[in-house]
Amino acid sequence: MGNTSPEGAAGHEDAEKAARIFAEVAERSAKLLQDFMHRRAADSLPPEQAADELGIGKAFMDLWANLQAHPWQLAEVQMKMAGDFLELWNNSLQRMMGQSVAPVAAPARGDNRFRDAEWQNNFIFDYIKQSYLIAARNIHDAVTQVEGIPDESRKKVDFYTRQYLDALAPSNFALTNPQVLRETMQSGGQNLIRGFNNLLADLERGQGELRISMTDDKAFTLGKNVATMSGKVVFQNDLMQLIQYQPLTKDVFRRPLLIVPPWINKYYILDLRESNSFIRWACSQGHTVFVISWVNPDNRHAEKTFDDYMFEGPLAALDAIEKATGEKKVNAIGYCLGGTLLGATLARMAALGDDRVASSTYFVSMLDFSVPGDLGVFVDEQQVASLERKMNGRGYMEGAEMAGTFNMLRANDLIWSFVISNYLMGKEPFPFDLLYWNSDSTRMPARMHSFYLRNMYMKNALVQPAGISLGGTPIDLHRIRIPSYFISTVEDHIAPWKSTYKGAQLLGQASKVKFVLGGSGHIAGIVNPPAANKYGYWTNASLPDTSDAWQAGATWHDGSWWTDWQDWIAALNGNEKVAARVPGDGQLTPVEDAPGSYATLRIGEAKTGIAVQTDAAPDAAAPNPALSKARPSKRKTAKSAAKSKTTGPS
Numbered sequence: 001m002g003n004t005s006p007e008g009a010a011g012h013e014d015a016e017k018a019a020r021i022f023a024e025v026a027e028r029s030a031k032l033l034q035d036f037m038h039r040r041a042a043d044s045l046p047p048e049q050a051a052d053e054l055g056i057g058k059a060f061m062d063l064w065a066n067l068q069a070h071p072w073q074l075a076e077v078q079m080k081m082a083g084d085f086l087e088l089w090n091n092s093l094q095r096m097m098g099q100s101v102a103p104v105a106a107p108a109r110g111d112n113r114f115r116d117a118e119w120q121n122n123f124i125f126d127y128i129k130q131s132y133l134i135a136a137r138n139i140h141d142a143v144t145q146v147e148g149i150p151d152e153s154r155k156k157v158d159f160y161t162r163q164y165l166d167a168l169a170p171s172n173f174a175l176t177n178p179q180v181l182r183e184t185m186q187s188g189g190q191n192l193i194r195g196f197n198n199l200l201a202d203l204e205r206g207q208g209e210l211r212i213s214m215t216d217d218k219a220f221t222l223g224k225n226v227a228t229m230s231g232k233v234v235f236q237n238d239l240m241q242l243i244q245y246q247p248l249t250k251d252v253f254r255r256p257l258l259i260v261p262p263w264i265n266k267y268y269i270l271d272l273r274e275s276n277s278f279i280r281w282a283c284s285q286g287h288t289v290f291v292i293s294w295v296n297p298d299n300r301h302a303e304k305t306f307d308d309y310m311f312e313g314p315l316a317a318l319d320a321i322e323k324a325t326g327e328k329k330v331n332a333i334g335y336c337l338g339g340t341l342l343g344a345t346l347a348r349m350a351a352l353g354d355d356r357v358a359s360s361t362y363f364v365s366m367l368d369f370s371v372p373g374d375l376g377v378f379v380d381e382q383q384v385a386s387l388e389r390k391m392n393g394r395g396y397m398e399g400a401e402m403a404g405t406f407n408m409l410r411a412n413d414l415i416w417s418f419v420i421s422n423y424l425m426g427k428e429p430f431p432f433d434l435l436y437w438n439s440d441s442t443r444m445p446a447r448m449h450s451f452y453l454r455n456m457y458m459k460n461a462l463v464q465p466a467g468i469s470l471g472g473t474p475i476d477l478h479r480i481r482i483p484s485y486f487i488s489t490v491e492d493h494i495a496p497w498k499s500t501y502k503g504a505q506l507l508g509q510a511s512k513v514k515f516v517l518g519g520s521g522h523i524a525g526i527v528n529p530p531a532a533n534k535y536g537y538w539t540n541a542s543l544p545d546t547s548d549a550w551q552a553g554a555t556w557h558d559g560s561w562w563t564d565w566q567d568w569i570a571a572l573n574g575n576e577k578v579a580a581r582v583p584g585d586g587q588l589t590p591v592e593d594a595p596g597s598y599a600t601l602r603i604g605e606a607k608t609g610i611a612v613q614t615d616a617a618p619d620a621a622a623p624n625p626a627l628s629k630a631r632p633s634k635r636k637t638a639k640s641a642a643k644s645k646t647t648g649p650s
Contacts, residue, residue, distance in 0.1 A: 111412070155376060259333045263337060267292065306452060340462070
């Protein structure tokens with residue numbers, strides 16, 4: 001009768017399923033390629049502008065020229081590498097004969113690429129691993145020890161060589177990763193098919209550019225399972241919403257607490273979950289907490305300046321807090337870029353005799369940019385000019401571009417680990433609140449960002465008395481004489497702690513400055529609640545001339561620096577308490593519930609721009625009278641703003 005056996009039918013179904021998958025993959029790939037090529041053609045720069053925008057080619061040409069001028073250095077490296085490989089070969093022969101030998105090269109502490117047991121137990125994978133580590137070590141040494149290279153080129157060669165070596169790690173390839181090989185054998189290759197579909201989905205999400213999914217975005221909703229602390233938006237303007245949180249104690253310190261987060265990411269890094277929310281914890285310690293939630297700008301904000309972020313950010317918040325609570329003096333916290341803005345604002349306030357901020361706290365914030373770390377690789381005249389051309393065309397810097405730069409600083413953790421998991425193992429991204437926040441990037445207005453890059457990173461003008469003027473007032477950080485607390489982290493790749501230490505020394509009275517060094521990095525070291533009992537921190541009662549001297553005299557403490565900060569701020573606040581303040585009790589009418597509409601809008605969700613004002617409080621975004629009086633000059637007209645946009649930022 002020609003009946004098909006169950007096995008044959010199953011095989012036929014599998015073949016049809018595979019054919020459908022490959023047809024879908026082919027169709028999606030063709031569409032992605034076509035869309036990408038159209039966009040590249042539309043966005044392409046003239047050849048004279050597009051060539052080597054990052055200056056990488058020039059840097060490696062400088063390297064090659066100096067290698068040719070010093071051939072003995074290259075020969076020395078080659079001999080050393082040959083010696084390392086010979087030692088590895090001899091050790092491998094001894095291992096084959098059952099002897100125990102120490103490895104020639106071992107992964108650095110914290111290198112998670114070779115955690116799988118097969119990298120140690122299997123002779124072949126151990127040999128592959130050590131071969132890679134030997135080559136990587138010698139190549140990196142070769143390019144970083146060449147003499148005579150300009151400092152700018154040396155930094156680029158160092159950074160991009162590390163990127164290249166990280167990309168070539170055997171863990172990043174299916175045939176040389178034991179974990180991927182096992183999964184491929186067990187699933188019959190289904191992991192690679194799933195992974196290719198994940199790759200296509202990420203390309204589609206990035207509109208032709210790879211935007212790696214780090215977490216399940218659908219697993220989180222602001223106000224429900226992240227950014228859950230109860231509060232109200234009590235004031236808003238064109239650049240920010242000010243959130244006041246519900247009290248968690250019957251009595252509170254008289255002096256409110258204002259938090260100024262960075263505008264490159266959203267504020268709720270300090271309110272991820274109940275268990276690790278700094279905002280909730282601060283409320284539980286008796287603080288009346290206010291937080292600035294920055295707008296996610298579009299081309300309408302292209303002409304917003306650093307001055308605007310000061311006037312419409314912390315200065316507007318101070319006016320609003322006084323109306324909400326009746327208090328003129330506040331304690332202020334600045335996180336990362338928010339700390340840079342806070343320091344600049346305080347310098348201007350000091351110049352004008354404005355004493356409304358009683359104390360300042362700086363979370364991993366740079367005031368001195370002379371030691372920028374790896375981020376300095378991306379900031380030079382050629383790269384900033386290229387970035388300005390792009391920003392002036394659309395009015396802002398795309399948040400995903402800056403996020404990609406930050407991810408490169410820790411490529412193995414934030415790029416290649418997800419390439420392996422998503423594309424080689426075929427896994428779906430795991431729900432993780434911190435990575436959800438990390439992917440929720442924000443744009444930056446063109447004019448403000450250009451000012452920040454040129455005056456902070458390139459000129460380091462903030463450290464110079466009168467090096468920068470804000471609102472027509474020359475500023476000097478040395479005039480800041482209020483008590484200040486600096487918390488930095490030892491593994492910070494974005495704000496290196498030795499740079500933040502230099503910033504702490506700029507403030508007027510060293511006796512009023514406390515510097516604390518926490519464990520871990522830029523985010524985990526700050527979002528470190530006491531209940532977790534992780535990382536620890538160092539303190540030193542003095543502020544010596546160098547960071548090395550500070551570290552040599554520092555004392556180690558277990559647990560979280562949060563409690564140390566609370567002891568410091570409570571001593572400044574004194575024993576005077578007032579009845580807990582509820583949002584809306586003062587002169588400000590709540591606009592909407594926290595986290596507010598500025599924070600909940602994600603890039604790509606609204607094609608027409610930023611949804612800002614609400615019908616509930618139509619006057620909430622009206623210009624603040626006190627703010628208007630504080631401005632030294634009138635706002636630009638639309639005509640002058642358009643002219644400024646065509647000529648580029650000043």
